[in-house]
Amino acid sequence: MRRNLTIIGAMILVASLFVALSNAQDTGGNSVAEGVTQPVVQAADQLETSPFNDFVLSVPVGSGVLESATAEVATPTDTTSVLVVPATEQSVVDVPPVIVAQDEFPLVADLEAPSAFDPAATSAIAAPIVPAVQNIEFEVYAEQDAQPSAVPATIASGTNIARTSTPAGVTQLGYIPKIQIMTRIPQTIRVGMPSMFEIVAINQGDQLVEDVFVVTALPDWVKLAANETTHGSAASVDGELQWQVGRLASGARAIWKMQLVPQENRAFQLSTRWTVQPLGLATQVQVIQPELQLSLAGPQEMTYGETKIFTVRVTNTGNGDASDVTLRISPGVEDGQSIGEIAAGGSKLIELELTAEQAGAMKIQAAVSTVGCEAVQKELSIVILRPELVLEVKGPKNNFAGAPVKYQIQVSNNGDTVARDVTVNAVLPMGARYLQSGKPTETVKRNMSWEIGVVEPGATRTFEFECILLSEGENKLSMRVEAVAAETRSAVVVTRVRGVADLKLIVSDPAGPVRMDEEATYEIQVINRGTRVAHGIDVIAQFGYGVEPVKTTGQTAELIPGQVIFDSIASIAPGEKVTLKVYARADKEGRHKIRVKLVGQDPATTLIQEEMTWFLPAATTEDGPLLLEAQGAGK
Known part of the structure; x- marks a missing residue:
């Protein structure tokens, strides 16, 4: 009986010493600001039903930047004390309360942890930390206003603000990423035995968050036995446990599970810090400019005197309307003519009726211009073809009156296209009689014509006719050849007639x-x-x-x-x-x-x-x- 009492007394003495050492360690390691309420971890007799405490820290971290506005937030830190007991102790002991301190940020009450990580009712909950960022002034530059206009906006942490339009332009507001960090740790662990620790990162915002980085510091006498993450990778670097979470989608959770083994029987602090890349704010300012494209289409060959239709299409491929568009065409509209306005993506078709009035090669030049856009030019080369007729008439220089006279006519085409509807006209000398089938015609007709049809390029058509000249002196035969698109050619033959009395x-x-x-x-x-x-x-x-x-x-x-x-x-x-x-x-x-x-x-x-x-x-x-x-x- 006495022996049993002695054992019980020794156990009470060891527990008292442990509590005293724990309180001293906690007092020297934590600086708690005045006026900050310190949550208290429940007694050890309740740890059997709730081995983990969930500390939920909802802290939007980083800086939201829009033009000249900047919101800066200090790196959050979660410092949680852990009680270490000897491995020979019973699991149920009467342990004085352990104080858990929060550094740098005040605790906000009445915030619950996510449902998937909702601990037992006996767990201690640390409220989310909210940075004291309330009013930020943004400056937005718009094309319509030459001077920047300041638009005040109130930003609540982690809140999305839609873009708004003002007469001065467009105002677009950004926000700070809302990352919630929650730690799940046991209140007491045993020396030399591994214990499970969890850190959970939750993206409570509606945007993807980049470069989430979590760091926790451990004493040298606490060793990492196992390490497992659902996102990214974790490793021990220079005495710190670093978790590179990386990307975290909206509403996603990343879990870091660690097995820690204490080597000494004393309490230590699990200090957790995290950073995240701020969400950048990109405001797109649309710059519009018309961009004109010009096309010129039409036949590449024309016949002299022919009229053809040429089309000019002006297209606005830019993103701005083209106003007061001016079109110049040479030959034809050298001074320019306004064709009005062309909307972005639109086009206008202009038809030109041109008549070929000069044989050979020529160029049609078109240019289109508008305000804010360089002039665009287009050129079309065409060849104007034309038949070139040559008329040659052969006849005697002298003849007796009353004797038949034979004339020979040659029509040649020295041009580069076909001569069509070729007609040869003749005016006979005064008193001449045309011989038809070797006999003079009964009626005296001075005007004669022959239709010889088509003369190909390089070809020659030859024909003859006879008449009787009765007048003494010079008898002049006048010839003329005509064709479509060809220049009229003329020729004259003079026959000197000598009259005789017979x-x-x-x-x-x-x-x-x-x-x-x-x-x-x-x-x-x-x-x-x-x-x-x-x-x-x-x-x-x-x-x-x-x-x-x-x-x-x-x-x-x-x-x-x-x-x-x-x-x-x-x-x-x-x-x-x-x-x-x-x-x-x-x-x-x-x-x-x-x-x-x-x-x-x-x-x-x-x-x-x-x-x-x-x-x-x-x-x-x-x-x-x-x-x-x-x-x-x-x-």
């Missing part, structure tokens, strides 16, 4: 025998078939022996035995005819000759023609032949 003598004797008692009629015709007047024409009719002229008509004449000498004919115009008649009787039957001679002075002409006439004896009624009358029977 006299023809025709003598007509009686158609049958003539009785001697009857007069024989001879007709003499003098015709001028030339183109000039014949002057000084003399005509003489001579008869053979036995025939004498009796009388003449058509021209006065002198009758002498056996011949008739007509008075000289002064002139016979071209195409005119003079008719002379001679009446004669024969006094001797048989065949008798008549000879007519024509002598012209201008031109000098001599024509002779002879005819034979058969004269019969005169008719008688005595013993003569029976005469028949045309009306009936003979007698």
